[in-house]
Amino acid sequence: xxxxxxxxxxxxxxxxxxxxxxxxxxxxxxxxxxxxxxxxxxxxxxxxxxxxxxxxxxxxxxxxxxxxxxxxxxxxxxxxxxxxxxxxxxxxxxxxxxxxxxxxxxxxxxxxxxxxxxxxxxxxxxxxxxxxxxxxxxxxxxxxxxxxxxxxxxxxxxxxxxxxxxxxxxxxxxxxxxxxxxxxxxxxxxxxxxxxxxxxxxxxxxxxxxxxxxxxxxxxxxxxxxxxxxxxxxxxxxxxxxxxxxxxxxxxxxxxxxxxxxxxxxxxxxxxxxxxxxxxxxxxxxxxxxxxxxxxxxxxxxxxxxxxxxxxxxxxxxxxxxxxxxxxxxxxxxxxxxxxxxxxxxxxxxxxxxxxxxxxxxxxxxxxxxxxxxxxxxxxxxxxxx
Ligand SMILES: Cc1cc2nc3c(=O)[nH]c(=O)nc-3n(C[C@H](O)[C@H](O)[C@H](O)COP(=O)(O)OP(=O)(O)OC[C@H]3O[C@@H](n4cnc5c(N)ncnc54)[C@H](O)[C@@H]3O)c2cc1C
Numbered sequence: 001x002x003x004x005x006x007x008x009x010x011x012x013x014x015x016x017x018x019x020x021x022x023x024x025x026x027x028x029x030x031x032x033x034x035x036x037x038x039x040x041x042x043x044x045x046x047x048x049x050x051x052x053x054x055x056x057x058x059x060x061x062x063x064x065x066x067x068x069x070x071x072x073x074x075x076x077x078x079x080x081x082x083x084x085x086x087x088x089x090x091x092x093x094x095x096x097x098x099x100x101x102x103x104x105x106x107x108x109x110x111x112x113x114x115x116x117x118x119x120x121x122x123x124x125x126x127x128x129x130x131x132x133x134x135x136x137x138x139x140x141x142x143x144x145x146x147x148x149x150x151x152x153x154x155x156x157x158x159x160x161x162x163x164x165x166x167x168x169x170x171x172x173x174x175x176x177x178x179x180x181x182x183x184x185x186x187x188x189x190x191x192x193x194x195x196x197x198x199x200x201x202x203x204x205x206x207x208x209x210x211x212x213x214x215x216x217x218x219x220x221x222x223x224x225x226x227x228x229x230x231x232x233x234x235x236x237x238x239x240x241x242x243x244x245x246x247x248x249x250x251x252x253x254x255x256x257x258x259x260x261x262x263x264x265x266x267x268x269x270x271x272x273x274x275x276x277x278x279x280x281x282x283x284x285x286x287x288x289x290x291x292x293x294x295x296x297x298x299x300x301x302x303x304x305x306x307x308x309x310x311x312x313x314x315x316x317x318x319x320x321x322x323x324x325x326x327x328x329x330x331x332x333x334x335x336x337x338x339x340x341x342x343x344x345x346x347x348x349x350x351x352x353x354x355x356x357x358x359x360x361x362x363x364x365x366x367x368x369x370x371x372x373x374x375x376x377x378x379x380x381x382x383x384x385x386x
Contacts, residue, residue, distance in 0.1 A: 009153030013279035048290035077196025157281035
């Protein structure tokens with residue numbers, strides 16, 4: 001078999017890349033370790049896309065139900081600090097959009113299904129001497145000749161291991177729990193986030209196709225707080241009233257609770273010979289700002305853009321140039337976002353009185369400074385790009 005790009009991982013990012021390149025007449029094959037039987041579990045987990053990422057999927061003809069957020073209120077649970085971000089601050093109708101993970105996954109898998117080999121993995125990559133084509137060996141012993149191997153296989157990327165790239169990992173010692181709720185709040189374009197000793201609690205409007213719920217909750221809790229609890233349900237049931245009081249909203253839980261251990265990682269280099277890491281394969285961050293998949297979409301967009309330009313501008317592909325340009329355009333931006341998330345996690349973890357005071361003044365101060373608020377919102381919405 002021959003293809004321009006072999007993609008390891010048919011998740012949201014791998015399938016997006018396959019579909020975008022296919023629309024530009026560049027051949028791809030997706031190798032997905034799971035079978036094509038979709039997990040039809042209940043819609044609980046959500047992802048928040050910024051306008052930039054939403055535009056990317058819409059250009060591929062993907063249109064699925066979502067909810068809109070036009071205002072985000074951020075509180076310091078233990079103090080008086082408060083900041084609000086409104087889409088009007090950046091002259092947009094909305095700040096971001098909430099989708100069910102499963103809906104987005106299914107819609108993109110449908111687009112790339114015909115080019116996917118399910119139930120298989122890449123076992124080895126052999127670089128040819130000409131430095132332009134490599135041989136990809138699958139676990140079923142099939143071989144693919146390819147110019148690029150894109151690792152879109154998430155955390156614990158198999159491609160990163162085969163390419164022997166250096167990884168940096170850190171553990172937040174936190175667990176994220178996510179579930180959907182019904183509430184008594186009428187205006188459902190507002191999202192809330194509270195930083196407190198009981199955890200980082202975010203409530204967002206639920207996508208419109210879940211009629212029995214109003215909010216989706218992502219709540220990151222320190223592991224040491226959970227140690228003495230019989231299970232996470234007890235912690236959630238005993239502590240949710242704290243956030244209800246703070247927000248003056250009643251939340252009735254109406255789904256299973258899903259949990260995720262929180263770590264971050266990044267690679268010092270994203271590329272090596274024919275291989276390139278994209279999305280969660282290259283980096284993962286704390287979910288507090290809902291930016292993980294937006295970074296993945298920006299990576300995917302830049303990789304496709306460089307590859308399409310490479311095809312347009314020359315008859316012979318310059319593999320090294322394409323990959324280097326991708327890495328330069330993405331690595332620093334991703335690292336900046338990872339460091340910013342870590343800064344917030346550490347800031348709100350601190351028990352130091354001066355830090356408490358500084359962060360209250362900081363939140364309220366930023367709230368009054370229009371240019372700083374606009375800067376933050378433009379970053380989160382994907383408007384500030386390289
Ligand atoms: C609690 C929580 C909440 C989150 N909320 C948000 C949010 O609101 N907004 C946001 O932007 N992001 C959010 N994220 C992050 C977001 O979910 C991820 O960034 C995103 O799913 C990464 O997509 P991906 O396609 O890069 O990787 P993945 O979703 O991990 O997909 C990888 C794919 O590769 C396949 N695979 C794995 N290994 C192999 C192999 N060896 N061979 C072949 N295939 C393989 C897998 O089966 C899978 O299909 C959240 C994360 C968590 C944990």
